[in-house]
Amino acid sequence: MIIPATARLRAATPRLSIPAGSTLGPLAALLLACAFFTVRTDTFLSGGNLSLVIQQVMVVGTLAIGQTLIILTAGIDLSCGAIMGFGGILMAKLAVDTGLPPLLAIVAGITVCGLFGLANGLLVTKISLPPFIVTLGVLNIAFALTHIYSDEQTISGLPSELTALGNTFPLGNTDVTYGSVLMLAMFGVFAYLLSQTAWGKHTYAIGNSPEAARLTGIPVQRRLLGIYALAGVVYGVAALLLIARTGVGDPKAGQTDNLDSITAVVLGGTSLFGGRGLVLGTLIGALLIGVIRNGLQLMGVPSIYQILITGILVILAVTVDQISRRRTR
Amino acid sequence: MIRKSIVLVLTGALALTACGKGSSGSSDGGAVKVGLITKTETNPFFVKMKEGAQAEAKAKGLTFLSAAGKFDGDNEGQVTAIENMVAAGVKGILITPSDTKAIIPAIKKARDKGVLVIALDTPTQPQDGTDALFATDNFKAGQLIGQYAKAKMAGKTAKIATLDLAPGVSVGILRHNGFLQGFGAATVDATATALATSPQVVCSADTAGDQAKGQTAMENCLQKSPDLNVVYTINEPAALGAYTALKAKGREKDVLIVSVDGGCTGVKGVQSGEIAATSQQYPLKMASLGVDAVAAFAKDKTKVSGYTDTGVTLVTDKSVAGVDSKDTKFGLDNCWG
Numbered sequence: 001m002i003i004p005a006t007a008r009l010r011a012a013t014p015r016l017s018i019p020a021g022s023t024l025g026p027l028a029a030l031l032l033a034c035a036f037f038t039v040r041t042d043t044f045l046s047g048g049n050l051s052l053v054i055q056q057v058m059v060v061g062t063l064a065i066g067q068t069l070i071i072l073t074a075g076i077d078l079s080c081g082a083i084m085g086f087g088g089i090l091m092a093k094l095a096v097d098t099g100l101p102p103l104l105a106i107v108a109g110i111t112v113c114g115l116f117g118l119a120n121g122l123l124v125t126k127i128s129l130p131p132f133i134v135t136l137g138v139l140n141i142a143f144a145l146t147h148i149y150s151d152e153q154t155i156s157g158l159p160s161e162l163t164a165l166g167n168t169f170p171l172g173n174t175d176v177t178y179g180s181v182l183m184l185a186m187f188g189v190f191a192y193l194l195s196q197t198a199w200g201k202h203t204y205a206i207g208n209s210p211e212a213a214r215l216t217g218i219p220v221q222r223r224l225l226g227i228y229a230l231a232g233v234v235y236g237v238a239a240l241l242l243i244a245r246t247g248v249g250d251p252k253a254g255q256t257d258n259l260d261s262i263t264a265v266v267l268g269g270t271s272l273f274g275g276r277g278l279v280l281g282t283l284i285g286a287l288l289i290g291v292i293r294n295g296l297q298l299m300g301v302p303s304i305y306q307i308l309i310t311g312i313l314v315i316l317a318v319t320v321d322q323i324s325r326r327r328t329r
Numbered sequence: 330m331i332r333k334s335i336v337l338v339l340t341g342a343l344a345l346t347a348c349g350k351g352s353s354g355s356s357d358g359g360a361v362k363v364g365l366i367t368k369t370e371t372n373p374f375f376v377k378m379k380e381g382a383q384a385e386a387k388a389k390g391l392t393f394l395s396a397a398g399k400f401d402g403d404n405e406g407q408v409t410a411i412e413n414m415v416a417a418g419v420k421g422i423l424i425t426p427s428d429t430k431a432i433i434p435a436i437k438k439a440r441d442k443g444v445l446v447i448a449l450d451t452p453t454q455p456q457d458g459t460d461a462l463f464a465t466d467n468f469k470a471g472q473l474i475g476q477y478a479k480a481k482m483a484g485k486t487a488k489i490a491t492l493d494l495a496p497g498v499s500v501g502i503l504r505h506n507g508f509l510q511g512f513g514a515a516t517v518d519a520t521a522t523a524l525a526t527s528p529q530v531v532c533s534a535d536t537a538g539d540q541a542k543g544q545t546a547m548e549n550c551l552q553k554s555p556d557l558n559v560v561y562t563i564n565e566p567a568a569l570g571a572y573t574a575l576k577a578k579g580r581e582k583d584v585l586i587v588s589v590d591g592g593c594t595g596v597k598g599v600q601s602g603e604i605a606a607t608s609q610q611y612p613l614k615m616a617s618l619g620v621d622a623v624a625a626f627a628k629d630k631t632k633v634s635g636y637t638d639t640g641v642t643l644v645t646d647k648s649v650a651g652v653d654s655k656d657t658k659f660g661l662d663n664c665w666g
Contacts, residue, residue: 041417049416056409152496154430245408247434252402252427297413300362303396303406304370 023281025320026269029313030288037295044295047174054184055177057264057290059084059245060257061283062183062238064264065190066117066231068282071265072194073227074207074274075131079120080235081257082142085250087113087239089146092155092249095162102161110236116142117232121225139258146251155249166244179241186237187283194279203227207274264289266314271321288313361627363620364394364414366424368401368451373592373666374612375425378449381616382423389624394419401537402495404428408435414444421445421623423616429454429499445626447633449615451500461622461633463615465641467503467589468510468519470608471561473643473652474587475511477606478559480649481585488557489514490532490550492543492567493524501563504589508561531557536567543570551578562588565595565607572603591644596660599644606645606654612665614639 037044063080070077091109094100100108116138123134165182168175194200202223205213214220243249268285270277293306365382367375379395386393394417396410407427412435414422422444426432429451436446436458448459456462478487491508494501499522506525509515514527524533531554534546543566550557551574560575562568568588575581581603588595591609598604622633643653644660 043417052412052416056412059405147496154428154497156430156433242405246405246431248404248431250404250428250431252431253405255403256399293409294413294416297394297396297410298417300392300394300417302370303410307399 023269023278023284026267026281026284026288026317029267030284030291033288033291033295037291037298041295041298043298047172049294049298051168051174051176051180053287053290053294054180055245056294057286058177058179058183059238059242060260060264060289061286062186062241063235063257064261064268064282064286065186065279066234066238067261068265068268068270068277068279069190069203069227069231069234070131071262071270071272072203072207072274072277073224074210075124075224075228076262076272077120077131077135077231078258079116079135079138079142080231080238080261081254082139082146083113083116083232084235084239084242084257085252085254086116086142086146086149087236088243088253089150089155089249089251091162091239092158092243093150095159096155096157096249102159106162106240109239110233113236113239114229114233117235118225118229120232121228124228125221125224143255150249150251152251154251156247158243158247158249162240163244163247165241166247179244182237183241184283186234187279190279199223204275207276209275260289263310263314266317266321267310269317269321271325272318273325276321276325285317360390360392361624362392362394362414362417362419363623364396364410364417364419364422365449365616365619366407366410366414366422367395367397368403368407368425368427369399370397372401373594374450374590377665378425378612378616381613382620385617385620389620391620391624391627398427402427404431407432411435411439415439415442419444420627421447421619423447423449423619423623424459425450426453433458445623445632447619447622449619450612452636454499456636462636463618463622463639464636465610465615466638467500468507470589470610470641471504471507471509472511473507473608473641474561474589474606475508475513476652477511477643477645477649477654478508478561478585478587479512480652481605481647482559485558487512487514487529487559488554489527489530489559489561490534490547490554490557490571491524491530492534492536492546492550492560492562492571494563495535495537504563505561508587512559536563536570538564538567540566540570543567544574545570547571547574548577551575551580558584560584560586562586564588564590565592565598565604568595568604568607569598572598591642591660591664592666593661593664594666596644596657596664599660600646600657602646605647606643607660609642609644609660609663611639611641611663 087109091105094105095102123129124131165179168177202218206220210220264286265282267288268281296306383393398406440446446459448462450464452462453459493505506517506521509525509527510517514529515525517525532550536543536546560571565588568586575584586604588604588607595607599607625631642655645654646657648654
């Protein structure tokens with residue numbers, strides 16, 4: 001069943017094979033940044049520090065997986081950070097205050113995040129509202145619910161199950177965080193799904209042209225709904241990583257993570273116009289942000305310059321995307 | 330092709346960490362490093378604190394690192410900054426915690442690695458989460474303007490509006506409660522963890538210490554209680570916003586505004602009469618004391634501990650009997666921002 005569907009798709013949309021080279025630019029930027037900081041500091045290139053960088057991007061990196069799915073369909077999700085924030089508070093509060101078994105609290109948190117994603121998807125598909133507006137609304141709703149439900153209180157004293165992903169194991173002589181491995185594994189799974197399955201091809205096709213996708217027999221509405229719900233589940237996993245990383249349920253967490261995740265996606269070479277890009281590019285984009293932040297800090301450069309440089313890189317990435325789009329037309 | 334590149338990137342990422350040098354935070358030789366982490370980069374209070382720390386670090390021959398959260402309340406940004414500074418091999422970290430509870434686990438990790446951590450301006454919860462605290466006594470800062478306002482309002486019935494900070498932030502609670510205690514409007518002490526209430530308070534609103542939000546809050550309070558006559562504000566930007574709202578209603582002459590901070594713009598506001606009095610605090614002193622403590626720790630392992638009050642002074646040009654104060658000339662000589 002899968003093969004005929006993709007075959008039909010290939011015929012309908014000729015530009016479906018995405019050149020793997022589209023992550024070459026971001027990868028070059030990442031290696032360049034690493035080389036620069038290796039030369040300029042004596043602390044950057046150590047296993048402990050590189051493991052730290054991956055651990056520092058695991059939350060935004062995971063969010064950015066969901067964000068990549070939605071941007072590939074030519075949508076955008078402003079609500080991801082707020083949904084994650086609510087999921088995190090829910091898990092923490094259910095486990096600590098309500099006394100729910102920790103694993104059940106985790107499942108509940110991830111489920112609720114999935115429901116938020118489903119709500120986004122329903123509004124986008126059933127009422128045909130623009131994703132920007134839908135997710136802006138849900139951003140505010142999730143933000144408010146987080147503060148109402150938490151009563152503005154940070155929740156500490158979490159059971160060990162909730163923070164387990166923040167623990168480390170030795171790899172060689174470096175401590176690696178379990179959450180980092182989970183994030184990398186999720187990138188692997190989604191890279192496979194997007195490149196090797198019919199579902200992945202459908203996602204790209206919808207982003208290229210929903211109308212053409214519909215004409216080739218792709219159930220566009222159902223796929224979109226599924227993608228938004230799946231993104232929500234991914235945000236739920238990010239919520240678990242968030243509380244594991246900081247060790248507390250923090251009602252103020254995630255406020256700028258929506259834009260940070262979009263930044264990672266864009267730096268990774270994924271087109272905001274949909275249909276073009278690789279989820280591994282997003283990983284590179286997220287790592288690039290982390291490396292710049294960490295490296296500049298090790299050099300003693302104030303953190304405001306990290307924001308400046310990230311801004312410049314975003315403009316560069318979008319410019320490259322725009323120029324290459326024009327060439328291929 | 331794609332599958333191969335997936336495997337390549339992922340194993341590459343892991344392999345990089347595995348074959349590195351292994352240890353982090355080991356800085357050998359070179360100058361002693363000290364880090365400062367503020368709530369934001371933009372608030373003049375923190376800008377001044379950073380300048381003070383930088384100057385003192387230079388004088389003591391230390392290497393100075395700085396970082397900040399992206400917004401007030403950005404705990405994860407501060408956690409990241411702590412981790413990066415520990416990786417950079419700092420001897421000590423000075424921090425104004427954005428979230429006084431949530432930052433504790435990250436501070437504990439740094440202290441476990443032998444880094445001296447000192448809270449500036451804002452205590453952590455619990456306060457012994459850090460090695461030491463250099464801060465203004467915010468309850469006393471509130472008390473001073475409370476006592477001042479009480480003396481100024483002698484004989485009149487006070488109807489108070491409080492323009493507060495944000496829910497759950499200890500600095501805002503301490504100043505608010507200090508003010509009400511000093512005014513004699515509420516029986517409360519510095520250990521309370523929630524905003525005190527009083528029948529004399531006719532309106533309360535959060536401003537996040539922001540001028541525009543202070544103005545909006547004051548406008549709404551004037552709608553609710555047009556006859557209010559005392560305004561307590563969390564800081565001077567909020568006070569100046571309140572003044573703008575009062576002026577629009579022609580009420581600026583008969584409403585008393587008191588505030589906390591002692592920034593240069595704020596003291597000028599006191600000089601021109603927009604603000605009646607303000608409690609001045611000293612971020613430069615917090616920063617330089619903090620850097621000195623890290624320098625001493627690096628030299629012979631002496632650890633500071635406990636709370637050091639960096640002082641607070643009531644600044645006004647219309648002094649009242651029974652409440653000690655300094656004039657705006659003193660205020661301007663010692664202001665920040």
